[in-house]
Amino acid sequence: MSRGLSSSSVGRKVLMALSGFFLMFFLMQHFVINLFSVISADLFNEVSHFMGTNGLVQFVLQPVLLVGVLFHLGMGIYLDVKNKAARPVKYAMDKPSENSNWMSRNMIITGIMVMLFLGLHFYDFWLPEIKDKFIDGKWDEPTKYFPHLQHKFQDLARIVIYCISFVFLSLHLLHGFQSAFQSAGFNHNKYTPTIKKLGSLYAIIIPAGFVFIALFHYFKPVSYTHLTLPTTPYV
Numbered sequence: 001m002s003r004g005l006s007s008s009s010v011g012r013k014v015l016m017a018l019s020g021f022f023l024m025f026f027l028m029q030h031f032v033i034n035l036f037s038v039i040s041a042d043l044f045n046e047v048s049h050f051m052g053t054n055g056l057v058q059f060v061l062q063p064v065l066l067v068g069v070l071f072h073l074g075m076g077i078y079l080d081v082k083n084k085a086a087r088p089v090k091y092a093m094d095k096p097s098e099n100s101n102w103m104s105r106n107m108i109i110t111g112i113m114v115m116l117f118l119g120l121h122f123y124d125f126w127l128p129e130i131k132d133k134f135i136d137g138k139w140d141e142p143t144k145y146f147p148h149l150q151h152k153f154q155d156l157a158r159i160v161i162y163c164i165s166f167v168f169l170s171l172h173l174l175h176g177f178q179s180a181f182q183s184a185g186f187n188h189n190k191y192t193p194t195i196k197k198l199g200s201l202y203a204i205i206i207p208a209g210f211v212f213i214a215l216f217h218y219f220k221p222v223s224y225t226h227l228t229l230p231t232t233p234y235v
Contacts, residue, residue, distance in 0.1 A: 012079060017183035019072040020176055024202070026065055031206050034213050041146040048145035052129060073115050080108040103175035110172035117165035124152050153217035162214045166207040173203035 033051065037044040051057050103110070128148070132138045152158060177199030181187070186195065 009082070012075060013183040014185075016072065016075045016079060017180040019068050019075065020180040021184075022068050023072060024173070024177065024180075026068075027206060028202075031209055035209065037146060037149055038213060038216050044149070045143050045145050049142040052133075052145070053139055058133075069115075069118065073111065076108060076111050101175070103171050104179070107172060107175060107179075110168045113168040114165065114172055117161070117168070120158075120161065120165075124158075125149075150217050153214055156218070159214050159218050163211050166211050169210075170203050170207040173207070174200060177202055 033044070033047055036047055125148070132141065178192075178196050181195050181199075182192075
């Protein structure tokens with residue numbers, strides 16, 4: 001079935017939409033977990049430790065997520081190249097700004113910026129986890145997550161990069177949310193306006209929430225006195 005979908009232009013757009021739905025679901029779940037860090041350090045540690053040591057998450061969902069990210073990036077670049085190749089000549093009468101908004105015309109740019117940010121995010125949080133667990137064999141460190149998060153968010157340069165990156169994410173989602181529904185066939189005069197409104201809310205609230213979390217930890221660091229610091233120093 002997937003081979004049949006990937007063999008046509010419409011099918012590839014459907015696959016792109018499905019991968020987008022998957023990543024948007026993960027983004028919301030990731031936001032909720034990170035929001036716990038604002039509410040309670042202990043709660044954040046508890047949930048993070050469960051996610052970080054659960055076999056289903058580590059050996060099934062995590063690889064699927066990585067494949068989903070790479071697939072979404074690769075398919076996005078492929079579709080952008082194909083679309084540009086199909087219209088090699090720009091006529092003088094073409095007025096892209098009147099036919100589409102900035103977000104839809106620059107999805108590949110905002111997408112690449114988000115992927116570059118993901119590279120930094122993986123370096124900050126995912127790679128240290130991989131080293132701890134699969135190289136050093138340290139699986140049982142249930143209180144390391146909150147101190148590590150706060151340590152990273154005490155760097156002003158990193159905070160600025162994170163905030164700018166979430167602006168690009170918001171721009172990407174402002175078009176990508178409703179575009180995913182349209183590509184998947186959910187295009188109805190009655191429901192499309194509601195989908196657009198929900199998409200706008202999602203594209204603003206989730207990135208803004210991540211910005212709030214980063215700024216919260218930068219301006220209001222919490223004492224580690226009741227927590228066990230990670231045994232592995234993080235850069």
